Structure formats: structure tokens, C-alpha cells
Amino acid sequence: MTEVALALVEREGRYLLQRRAASNAVLPGLWEFPGGKAEAGEPLLEALRRELREEVDMKVLAAEPLPPLEGAVRLHPFRVLAEGRPRTSLAWGWFTAAEILRLRVPPANVPLLRSLVGAAPPADSGPPRSI
Numbered sequence: 001m002t003e004v005a006l007a008l009v010e011r012e013g014r015y016l017l018q019r020r021a022a023s024n025a026v027l028p029g030l031w032e033f034p035g036g037k038a039e040a041g042e043p044l045l046e047a048l049r050r051e052l053r054e055e056v057d058m059k060v061l062a063a064e065p066l067p068p069l070e071g072a073v074r075l076h077p078f079r080v081l082a083e084g085r086p087r088t089s090l091a092w093g094w095f096t097a098a099e100i101l102r103l104r105v106p107p108a109n110v111p112l113l114r115s116l117v118g119a120a121p122p123a124d125s126g127p128p129r130s131i
């Protein structure tokens, strides 16, 4: 299974996203968290540090793991406190989780984004029920 480290860099309730190049063979044009595949034998935290540095030139100061998501690959999201300002040739921006759900994102990210928004059900959905 391919292990992928994702950086959820949050500032004032907004998360850093970048947009995959339209020319990318995998998920072209989608908005995603900085991150990428761990190399063979590379600890996830190291992959997280490396990808954040390589992709947006930011330094991880602290990272807290969230539960992994299983799909075609295994996503390991981390809440990240990072130093610096994003520097990347890709489009990027700061978005609330609710805003991100209205962008084109990798399908595997949707449950994660919903959990970030908080389980606020639509007004007409009735009382909360366990699933």
C-alpha cells in the first residue's frame, strides 16, 4: 500500500491548498493539501517535512497525526504548524473546510474535509443518528 503524508496547515480557520497542474496525469487541476508519497523506509513524519519543503518551501514546526484514510492509497493527514509563507509555482490559497468542499478535490479527501467542517447537518436532515 502506498503511504501518503498530507499537511493540513491551518491559519485562522483556513487551510493551505495547492492546485495540481492541469498537465498532471494524476488528478489534474484538483485542489489538494501539500503532501506526497513516503519513500521506501521513510517515516511518515519525514515524508511530511520533505514534501512541505519541496512543494511549498515551508518548515514543519509541529505535527499532530489524524486518523488515516484508506483508498487506492493510504492517506495520513497531519495537523501542521508551519513556518513561512508558501512558495510554489502552482496556484495556491487559504480556504475554509466548507469552501474546500465546493472545489474540485480528490474524492478520498471528502470524508476528511467533512470531519474538519464539523458534523453540522443540514437543517432539514432531522435529528442526528449514528451510522
Ligand SMILES: Nc1nc2c([nH]c(=O)n2[C@@H]2O[C@H](COP(=O)(O)OP(=O)(O)OP(=O)(O)O)[C@@H](O)[C@H]2O)c(=O)[nH]1
Pocket (backbone or CB within 6 Å): 004, 006, 026, 027, 031, 032, 033, 034, 035, 036, 037, 038, 073, 075, 106, 107, 108, 109
Ligand atoms: N498531495 C496530496 N495527495 C493526495 C491528496 N488526496 C489524495 O487522494 N492524494 C493522493 O495521494 C497521492 C499523492 O501523490 P503525489 O503524486 O502527490 O505524490 P508525490 O508528491 O510523491 O509525487 P510523485 O509520485 O510524482 O513523486 C496521489 O495518488 C494523490 O491522488 C491530497 O490532498 N494531497
